[in-house]
Amino acid sequence: MVAAPLIKKFAFKPYQRSFQESVSFGNGIWKTREGWILRLEDAQGHIGFGEIAPLPPAWGGESMEAIKNCLTYLAKNRQPLQESIQKAHGLPSVQAGISMARLQIERFFKTQPKNTLKVAAFLPTHKATPAYLTAKIKEGYETFKLKISGLSLPAIYDLLEPLWAAIPAGTTLRLDANQSFSKNDCAQLLAYLNNKPIEFIEEPLKNATLKGMLDLQHKTNIPLALDEQVGTLEKLRQAEAAEWPSIYVIKPSGLGDLYAFLKIRAASRGTFVYSTAFETVIGLKTLIQLASSEHNPLAIGIGALETLRPDFLSPQQDIRPYLQAEWGMNIPFETLWNAL
Numbered sequence: 001m002v003a004a005p006l007i008k009k010f011a012f013k014p015y016q017r018s019f020q021e022s023v024s025f026g027n028g029i030w031k032t033r034e035g036w037i038l039r040l041e042d043a044q045g046h047i048g049f050g051e052i053a054p055l056p057p058a059w060g061g062e063s064m065e066a067i068k069n070c071l072t073y074l075a076k077n078r079q080p081l082q083e084s085i086q087k088a089h090g091l092p093s094v095q096a097g098i099s100m101a102r103l104q105i106e107r108f109f110k111t112q113p114k115n116t117l118k119v120a121a122f123l124p125t126h127k128a129t130p131a132y133l134t135a136k137i138k139e140g141y142e143t144f145k146l147k148i149s150g151l152s153l154p155a156i157y158d159l160l161e162p163l164w165a166a167i168p169a170g171t172t173l174r175l176d177a178n179q180s181f182s183k184n185d186c187a188q189l190l191a192y193l194n195n196k197p198i199e200f201i202e203e204p205l206k207n208a209t210l211k212g213m214l215d216l217q218h219k220t221n222i223p224l225a226l227d228e229q230v231g232t233l234e235k236l237r238q239a240e241a242a243e244w245p246s247i248y249v250i251k252p253s254g255l256g257d258l259y260a261f262l263k264i265r266a267a268s269r270g271t272f273v274y275s276t277a278f279e280t281v282i283g284l285k286t287l288i289q290l291a292s293s294e295h296n297p298l299a300i301g302i303g304a305l306e307t308l309r310p311d312f313l314s315p316q317q318d319i320r321p322y323l324q325a326e327w328g329m330n331i332p333f334e335t336l337w338n339a340l
Contacts, residue, residue, distance in 0.1 A: 005042035005105055007084065010075045012036045012052075013340040014068075015280065018309045030056060033278045033308065034064065035093075036071065039337050040081070040101040048101030049333045051283035053253040054093040060231065061254070062091050070094055081105070085257050092232045092256035099258040100286045112293035114325030120145050120174060121321075122303030128159055130166035140321035142171050143199060143299040149178035153185055157192065164196065172199035174301070179203045179228060183216075190220045199298070200247050202227045210242045217246055225249050225273065232256050236264060244270055249301070251277040252287050265294070275301035280313035282336070285328040292325035312339055 017033040038050040052071075055061030070091055074084050081102045088094040103109065121141040123133065128146055136144070148156050160173075167173070175198065181189060186204050193201075200223040205212055208229065217224045225247035230236040233256035236248065248270050254277055255261055265272060274291040276284070284302065291300045302319060313336060317327060 006080050007040050007078045008043050009041040010078050011039045012071045019307050020309050038097050038101050042105055046105045048104035049282050050097035050100035051279050052093045052097035053277050053279040053283050093254045095256045096253050109289045115292045117291055117323045118299035119321055120299040120301045130162050133166050145174040147176045149180040167197050172197045174199050176202040177204040179206050179208055198222050200225045247271045249273050249275050251275050253277045253279045253283040273298050276305050281315045
């Protein structure tokens with residue numbers, strides 16, 4: 001890999017975006033998505049845009065003040081990009097944003113495979129009806145993500161029972177549990193879901209450890225996915241060392257140095273599913289490029305972006321059941337930057 005370029009200009013601007021409705025997770029409510037857009041330029045005039053899209057501190061994300069202080073320092077002390085990434089140690093969303101820009105400056109994806117991607121549709125709990133599911137299937141969607149965190153087991157059964165008859169062969173559900181269930185509840189849930197069209201379940205176990213998740217995976221034929229437990233490169237390395245045998249749900253915008261991630265991915269036996277952290281179109285383009293640069297039949301999880309209120313930082317191209325790798329190639333990043 002060539003040496004990281006020296007940065008001549010390092011600029012950043014904040015953004016705030018609203019959700020159509022407050023987003024509820026197992027541990028709270030998220031009302032406003034905040035982040036920063038980066039514009040980096042090297043000595044040869046090559047420009048790269050990146051996005052810093054941290055999760056809220058309540059979700060384990062970085063302090064907004066710490067991010068701003070780091071960006072201010074890096075803008076005043078310009079250096080090779082890899083050194084800038086290292087200086088942002090402990091702030092994985094900053095490292096991800098800088099490495100997004102570096103990937104653009106170095107035109108990394110120009111030489112990578114370009115594969116068509118399937119997209120998983122988001123199935124909001126209040127719309128999880130046979131009629132809504134059938135309508136989305138007619139649009140071409142084959143995979144659906146449904147959040148079940150915060151629901152009791154009887155409520156989950158009541159939600160799912162009407163759907164089973166509406167799901168045709170070849171269509172599957174992903175269930176996102178956000179570490180909501182005790183060992184006993186997990187056992188009951190997995191028994192209920194046995195032989196149902198479930199693609200995988202994300203992080204069902206409350207207070208989960210890697211060992212706890214491995215033990216649970218060994219007791220079921222339903223694939224389990226690590227999500228919160230692989231939110232950063234450090235955590236992903238720990239899962240790799242533990243030889244996690246199944247699925248990783250990866251949110252690139254909070255992961256850390258994406259070059260380091262690519263090395264891990266190349267050596268891993270795991271399956272990577274790329275998922276949104278409610279980023280702008282700038283971060284989304286990188287997510288799509290990462291996903292299309294490997295041969296992976298599992299759909300990317302970007303359907304939840306529809307919960308954000310549309311604005312100029314939203315995708316202006318439709319999110320369809322299938323996306324070409326060239327999606328977003330004509331996004332006017334400079335125009336978006338000037339509009340901030």
